[in-house]
Amino acid sequence: MSLYHEAADVLTAPTNAGGSLKARVYNKKDLKSPPAQVYALAIETCKWSPVLKEVIENADILRLERKLSPILSLLLVHDFLLAKRGIALPATHGLRTAIERHKGRLQAELTKARIRRKLSSIESLKAHIESGQENPADTSEAPYPRWVRINTLKTSLEDQLDTTFAECERGITIDGVRQRDSKQIYIDVHIPNLIAVSPCVDVQSSAAYKSGAIIFQDKASCFPAYLLDPLPEDGDVIDSCSAPGNKTTHIAAIILSHSSEPGECNQKIHAFEKNKGRAKTLEKMINLAGSDTWTTLHQGQDFLKASPNSPTFKDVGALLLDPSCSGSGIIGRDEMPPLHLPDLESGGASASKGPKKGAKTPEKSKERLKRKREEDEDLVMVDDDGIVTSVNTGDELESRLAALSAFQLQLLLHAFKFPAARKITYSTCSVHSEENESVVQRALASDIAKQHGWRILRRDEQVRGLREWPIRGSKVACGENTMLAEACIRANKGDEHATMGFFLAGFVRDRAPVTEDMEAQFLRDERGHLVRDLLGFPVRVQHDRIEQEVSEEEWNGFSDDEDPADQT
Numbered sequence: 217m218s219l220y221h222e223a224a225d226v227l228t229a230p231t232n233a234g235g236s237l238k239a240r241v242y243n244k245k246d247l248k249s250p251p252a253q254v255y256a257l258a259i260e261t262c263k264w265s266p267v268l269k270e271v272i273e274n275a276d277i278l279r280l281e282r283k284l285s286p287i288l289s290l291l292l293v294h295d296f297l298l299a300k301r302g303i304a305l306p307a308t309h310g311l312r313t314a315i316e317r318h319k320g321r322l323q324a325e326l327t328k329a330r331i332r333r334k335l336s337s338i339e340s341l342k343a344h345i346e347s348g349q350e351n352p353a354d355t356s357e358a359p360y361p362r363w364v365r366i367n368t369l370k371t372s373l374e375d376q377l378d379t380t381f382a383e384c385e386r387g388i389t390i391d392g393v394r395q396r397d398s399k400q401i402y403i404d405v406h407i408p409n410l411i412a413v414s415p416c417v418d419v420q421s422s423a424a425y426k427s428g429a430i431i432f433q434d435k436a437s438c439f440p441a442y443l444l445d446p447l448p449e450d451g452d453v454i455d456s457c458s459a460p461g462n463k464t465t466h467i468a469a470i471i472l473s474h475s476s477e478p479g480e481c482n483q484k485i486h487a488f489e490k491n492k493g494r495a496k497t498l499e500k501m502i503n504l505a506g507s508d509t510w511t512t513l514h515q516g517q518d519f520l521k522a523s524p525n526s527p528t529f530k531d532v533g534a535l536l537l538d539p540s541c542s543g544s545g546i547i548g549r550d551e552m553p554p555l556h557l558p559d560l561e562s563g564g565a566s567a568s569k570g571p572k573k574g575a576k577t578p579e580k581s582k583e584r585l586k587r588k589r590e591e592d593e594d595l596v597m598v599d600d601d602g603i604v605t606s607v608n609t610g611d612e613l614e615s616r617l618a619a620l621s622a623f624q625l626q627l628l629l630h631a632f633k634f635p636a637a638r639k640i641t642y643s644t645c646s647v648h649s650e651e652n653e654s655v656v657q658r659a660l661a662s663d664i665a666k667q668h669g670w671r672i673l674r675r676d677e678q679v680r681g682l683r684e685w686p687i688r689g690s691k692v693a694c695g696e697n698t699m700l701a702e703a704c705i706r707a708n709k710g711d712e713h714a715t716m717g718f719f720l721a722g723f724v725r726d727r728a729p730v731t732e733d734m735e736a737q738f739l740r741d742e743r744g745h746l747v748r749d750l751l752g753f754p755v756r757v758q759h760d761r762i763e764q765e766v767s768e769e770e771w772n773g774f775s776d777d778e779d780p781a782d783q784t
């Protein structure tokens with residue numbers, strides 16, 4: 217069966233597995249084509265279907281090519297007009313020739329569809345589709361903004377505001393960015409160097425995106441590295457579960473922002489990634505983002521097998537744990553994208569003719585498709601590694617969560633054993649308390665935590681942005697322990713903050729006395745950033761003078777709140 221028939225089957229037929237499009241594809245055991253290819257074709261065709269429906273109807277090809285069904289015509293025309301290599305079938309294949317003999321008509325109709333939308337090029341049409349604006353029926357929810365982290369290893373927020381986002385209006389709330397037709401950016405108030413961008417702004421084709429100077433990263437996914445806040449005295453850092461590398465490169469950027477002499481920064485990040493395929497992606501991401509200088513890759517290596525007492529890790533003072541989880545907080549996981557099927561009756565020349573005798577009318581076929589989708593109510597879980605598990609009953613969900621949380625706890629207990637470690641963050645993109653607050657409580661109650669002196673990082677000890685972040689852990693899931701619930705950080709999927717669903721907690725143990733080393737001689741602000749003079753040199757600590765200046769209170773200087781440039 218061809219790739220196109222397989223994608224058509226996934227989009228129309230009910231399956232026992234059900235759930236999201238991704239789950240349907242990966243749960244289908246009899247696929248001949250690579251699942252990633254079927255999924256990419258199906259999801260892209262859904263996104264483009266409002267435009268392609270118009271093109272196909274106006275080119276009237278369903279009436280002229282009787283062997284084409286509406287769904288096949290969408291998939292084939294998608295590849296013909298938009299895929300780099302065109303239709304993935306031999307040149308003489310009947311389905312391919314059925315489309316290609318209407319080349320002129322289809323291309324002309326695509327141009328007309330673009331002009332009707334007042335877009336000047338095919339690139340702007342692509343950006344328009346990517347932004348999700350091509351779904352006028354969907355007025356229910358404001359679009360999800362694109363969160364963009366400015367990679368300070370390569371650029372600065374100021375530079376990006378002046379270049380990549382120079383044409384965008386500066387919004388003062390996140391709501392402006394979420395308007396369907398806006399071209400706004402919003403500078404986040406919690407996470408430094410993070411902006412939200414209106415979905416219709418084409419960021420993907422910018423030079424900054426292609427060069428790794430800016431990185432797509434959900435706001436909540438920026439929480440862990442920011443909370444970990446590795447300072448020079450924390451030494452080396454372990455990222456235990458790294459691919460694709462968003463948090464690894466964020467750690468590198470933070471380390472560098474704290475460094476007095478970037479050229480001489482000798483802190484290292486040990487990035488573990490067990491899955492060899494994903495480790496390759498990690499390597500690419502690290503090179504592109506420019507964090508390779510600080511990162512030692514442990515490709516294909518299981519963090520649980522790393523010996524805490526190995527000399528390699530003797531200087532590891534901070535660990536970031538972002539293990540595999542149910543992925544239930546990820547946006548769009550549990551939905552089927554809308555699909556707009558072309559109508560035979562709407563075709564230009566055929567408009568006056570009725571459907572072929574015995575043929576299913578478009579309404580019937582649409583109704584059938586809708587019914588099939590509605591029948592498909594079973595629950596599946598696709599974790600963030602792409603592993604699909606059918607969970608048709610509450611018991612199955614429970615046992616999947618039990619297996620995941622056992623692994624997550626094991627990871628945390630292993631991290632507690634690193635002798636020089638002082639800080640750990642634990643995060644998941646899951647909404648289930650079994651993987652979140654429960655793991656935290658079990659870890660704190662463990663003998664290992666007690667022996668090694670680990671405790672929770674309280675809210676009042678957290679970096680400013682996360683101390684001020686309003687959504688905290690579940691008090692119920694924390695056994696009514698208010699301090700613990702306040703210490704836990706959550707983000708809700710689809711609320712007014714426009715983030716994915718996320719969970720984060722920090723663990724600390726009291727520091728060994730800090731020696732009067734080189735680093736301790738420099739003045740730092742409350743986030744640990746070096747205070748610099750007008751020429752950019754780090755300011756040395758001069759206890760008498762500082763005390764005197766504070767007591768005189770003649771001038772309060774610039775605060776973070778006043779100076780948007782100070783986002784590093």
Ligand SMILES: C[S@@+](CC[C@H](N)C(=O)[O-])C[C@H]1O[C@@H](n2cnc3c(N)ncnc32)[C@H](O)[C@@H]1O
Pocket residue numbers: 437456457458459460461462463464488489490491494517518519520538539540541600601
């Ligand atoms: C949630 S993803 C990490 C996302 C990553 N931190 C980021 O922000 O880009 C979890 C990753 O951990 C890897 N992984 C799972 N168990 C592991 C282990 N025991 N050791 C190392 N890597 C592991 C998985 O292959 C997967 O790539």
